[in-house]
Amino acid sequence: MRQSTPAVPDTITAAARILEQLAAGGVSDSAQFWHDVESVTLPLVIGVAGQPDQRDVTFVWRSAASLQGVYLRLNRITDKERVGQGLMNRLPSSDIWWLTLRLPASYCGSYTMTEIPPDTAPEALSQLGTRFTPFTGQPDSLNRQPGIRVRGDGRESVLALDLAPAQEEWRGDTQCGRGELVTWHPVIAGQTRRVRLYLPDVPDSVPLGLLVLPDAETWFDYLGVSGAIDAAIDSGRIAPLAVLGIDNVDETERSAILGGRSELVQDIAERLIPGVRAKYPDRVWAGRAHTVLAGQSLGGVTALMAARHAPETFGAVLCHSPSMWWTPDGSSRPSLFSERDDCWVSEHLLSSPPDSVRIRLCVGSLEGSTVPHVRQLHQRLCAAGVESHCVVYTGGHDYAWWRGALIDGIAWL
Template structure:
């Protein structure tokens, strides 16, 4: 179908929507009693052995829930500690995420009741003096006072060379073993290139993954185009995931193209249904890679994937060029866009157009109260238009690369794995 971008100028942020339910905060009395009944040195030695955050049985007795307690070892200068698990907060009441201090100790704590399949990154921000007295200025300032969690060895790479972000995964959360290097697994090669776009008038790095062992004569490689490439490789090391999935026979050997986003402003401009960026992906990036790699021309074996605005862009690229991209993997897609008149513009265009030969694999987090309604509406729109092969999933998490990496693995297997069929013709 022919799709042109709507007028520019909408606000560069999602809609401001109140949290639909309170943050499920609780107090873990077991931790409070331990902190009050032990010397500080004993308590923190125990915490170091266990690792943070601490998890314990649900205070309501439900086997599928747990209480999760975040901790901070304060100093005499500590005035406040803000803990922010991804999307487990109420923007209207940031004070609800302030830790309490166990009286007479250096133990600061904050607990939340979560289902045992929850996983998330989180931030810790510590006020040790020097902040503004004005309440309106205080909260933005406090969020700049980030600290690492010294008792949590688990962290995820930060965005745009930022510091690693600590993370938590409860016992029922999806595993991450597919992201670890395994002895004996053949490793593909990753190279970095500079690719110029005449359509966009700019140049960017593109990471290119080629499977181990090269390509057999006459074979054609399926293709993954994964947006925000600088985060996925080298940040998260997606090449290791691809190596493992190929070695396990869950996906065929494939090529992956990972174009970087050129900073927040350029990313917003290019990844809000810009036909030039969609043209770059379909008409410049794929031909560039195909000049020296035997890439398939079959759209049913070509996946475009992205997260947040990248998820919106992946869907937009496929509906503008279904002859190039026959598979969409959109995670927490910003399908609310634009914020204001014409909201959920891409969903409206899909609803008003004939069914296309494109397979959609959508996923969103249960904690994403802003993105979730628009993702569900796109799901329902696809069903109404006859996209019977579309897949939609919700996971217990937020707007979070920790969750997206799991969904990326599952989505690639759904779209490219053994026995997968191509999209139904429109």
Template sequence: MSMSSNVNRNLMTVPPQVPRPERPPRVASPAVERLRHSLKTGLTSLDTFWKEIGEQGLPLVEDCGDPALRVVTFLWRGGDELADVILVANKIADPHSYEQNRMERLPGTDVWHMSYRMGSDWRASYAVAPLPADGSPPTAAPDVMVEVRRSRALAAAAPADRDAVARWFDALRHARPDPMGRERLDERWSVASLPDAPPQPWLAPRPGTPAGTVREYPLTSAVLGNTRPVWVHEPAERPAGGAPWPVLVLLDGDDWHALPVAPLLDRMTAAGALPPTLCVMVPALDFATRTRELACDDSFTAFLTDELLPWLGGEYAITGDPDRTVIAGQSLGGLTALYAAHRAPGRFGRVLAQSGSFWWPNPVGAGGETERLAGLLADSGALPSRVHLSVGLHEWTLLEPSRRIRDVLLRRGVDLDYVEFNGGHDRACWRAGLPGALLSLTRDRPRGLQARP
């Protein structure tokens, strides 16, 4: 396809600026109101309050009279050394929401608080940014992706809004995980999982689970002209009867390797929930390379089919059956997973796409074109046999494009598992959803053991 003079490749992968729906309502916390009253009457102390919070963990989750909703309260402990405390919760906070996400300080105390009313099945990663009153800089190294988002947000902002956007990202540099959080995603983010959020039975360690091995290999691509590390996870259990390995290709493999995903796969395999599968984690080299390679790029598809899989077959005995080969990705990786299966259905028969960037390309950068993959799939001669799609209800840029992809695949007769979850563009949601998606995509394969929850 020729590129017209109206095409700007850099803008093509910038998500469209879709106005967000109404923000979740901020509400009063029953627990904070009880504290306020008890402090006035001398019925409790701050030390007692914080001791109880430390025992139950954060955020607080309280009833609000509707079983489908909860009051979710985030807290931070600090005094006059802080000028502000900002909540950074996925898809609640954004560069235009500094004022809306300032925690309130209970007068005369060290309690900073903020409460939202959310659906009882909500899940989100979050951090808290305590801003020093003396203006001292953060001690942690800047997050590369935060700096990328800062540059993009400032470039897209109206001149009158740029100071507010810069203020937001200055605060974000102080963000850190919640020290009293019940669940952690990684070294930067905590997780809020409400009672009815999708369960995560494979997340917790299971004593006695045989550990697989993870090996790192350098892989040079003649097609792409670069070299990257790839990680291969080999579970302790082998396919029955010496059969070749089924394969799972995980895009953005650096994120999954760092998580790490290998222990989760080990637990699923040991329990008989997942057939023994070789997982190859393919990283993005850097932001610029990622936005080029993971945007319906035929060179990257050729790398996967003509270089990665043949190389993997030289190291391990792997299947050539597309129905035993899953390609998985998130965001631009989700777009690429489905695109690669569209271009090579004889190699990738199963697709796992979480929060796929199916809006691509941005019409501002593509001369008015948008949602290219939906059109390609409608006219494609061959399609993958089974697809899992999931998208968050708080992903207002992705929700409607994902529904249009869903409708195209259903019209074409693809075996489709489609999920809308109460969350955002969030690795916490993707981690929670990955096991169920793998179970769905491999449900027709024999298990070595009877699966147990």
């Protein structure tokens, strides 16, 4: 999945010709330029002299249409208030658009390209980097690495530079596991919702851990978690475990049930998991130490609530990019949350430290105020006698690295 080790353009190669012409602001032979583009790996990744932990990454887009511009939206690099950094350059009188960004060599993130129509209103331009944008981004047609899809029909490209953690278990496309997938629709946390149990293809006598995943519609329908679990088991990276996924009803209901509320966690612990084990009495279940809940964003807070409210069920939780801004009254918002603000999530968790639960906190280095809050929570958990581990990935708020962190976390167990 990772882009190759950066090339050094010390000879006149196709990559060097591309970069020289872009820097010069003109192309002498358009056909040769696009022939060169087809022969290299894009985006182009070049080492930076004297800065071994940095890469110059050049993106190229082809469009002869009359456009106001092309916008490269790279997670937490050119989105939100940084839209200007993602506006691509056009070579005069050509169909060539390009942009070079200097990035950490360990960066992993998702991105799209947006063609901006002529005469686009300033109000629409101001929303380019937000989730309210009226435009639909496209995957990078010149990036041949598998992309990622986390909802609907929208697909994004993935940029994983050479020092980013490997994600050998993920291939980008939805994968079906070889094991048994069972689906049913119980009432959980007050709503009838789809629940799925994936049982890997291992003998019944092999002890099975249990991984519980909120946001299961993303993990199962789009990311292909069962195939990734199979690959990790096959390689010996993780011990065999089943996956119990709980869907959201819709986005509004997701916001209402995930986060710092405990109803979902308690229903999973008190009703759902005992029911699963009773349904499969011939299976050997590995027990509490290998029963883990993993969540991202609001689901990351749910993982912490599992440690706080159901420590007798969960021996470990994996918490990725938790929404540390969350409050019970709903008054807080991510954009208004600063490093200096009090964190209800931390205070609630530490009001009764889950000293029998292993906690793995992961956060993207580009997630602003979330980073210091996660680090501080880790330090306070350790001081309270909780086994806490903290890992900072180079990236943003993004399934592109969350999926890798999921397998990393299971392997850590």
